[in-house]
Amino acid sequence: MKIIDLFENKKTVISFEIFPPKQDAPLDKIYNLLEHFKLLNPDYISVTYGAGGNTRGRTIEIAEKLKYKYNIESMVHLTCVNHTEQQIENLLVLIKEKGLKNILALRGDPPKNQPGYDFTKNYYKHAYELIQHIKQRYSFCIAAAAYVEGHVESRRLSDDLAHLKNKVDAGVDFLITQFFFDNRIFYDFLDKLASVNINCPVAAGIMPVFNADRIKEIAAKSGCSIPAKLVLLMDKYRLSPDDMLKAGIEYAAVQIRDLIDNRVDGIHIYTMNRYDSTRDILEQAGILQVYA
């Protein structure tokens, strides 16, 4: 099924994001996780495409299992990093052969341990070029990334918005945002999208705070702000990881409940492959009763 059809038929599309285990780790663990995630009845699950390269071979394999073994619709992430045009074409042929229908088309993060990576080395420098490639040759449902506070590399928010518009016009069916911790920023972002005539569905990316230090690190890297009330929680539970986890789950649940009450198109949860915490978030947000 194409995910865009879910947006057309459903009130709020609930999706999870997972990452493949390292190449030398057994796949059983992730399949065990999928057994559990199935109980939470997500509308689809997306599988990341590793920036480091060593888990990349597993993305398509896991997406295929999701769809055919666990009966959960899946979406493959695909990036331009370190790929020639032919390699991208080979991957698209494989994705099609496996019967998968949905691709999140991205430029990609720098490979791990190469923070100053030169993106001009890639055949495709930006996601919109990958999207053009896919759109011209295939009929996949295409998603792309959006940044409610602007992409960290963009000099001006208006530049980023213009690039996003260009990307959407290249053939995007729906957008998924990077995480944010203040819903007001997301609602403002929706207004900005409308002002430049971006009208496709937008799923709100939610990153639960499972570990304060890790979130600070990721937020700093991604240029995502942390509101004062979350900073206070992080400070309060600095020495108590269990309490931080509880507070992080509650914070994400409150964010999600508010988004649903405001009728957003979709909620995309960056699960960090954690079943218990994801279940607790959905339960506290009241989603398990609504969607299960």
Ligand code: FAD
């Ligand atoms: P682009 O859309 O190409 O944008 C990148 C930068 O280039 C932006 O600053 C943009 O403003 C600018 N730009 C765009 N077009 C032009 C142009 N024509 N001229 C000049 N500048 C331009 N990374 C991974 O490696 N693997 C994953 O699985 C993965 N999953 C993700 C899932 C989600 C939901 C999100 C939000 C991000 C994910 N990422 C992943 C991270 C993503 O790859 C990075 O944020 C990356 O830095 C940008 O990717 P993009 O597709 O948004 O790039």
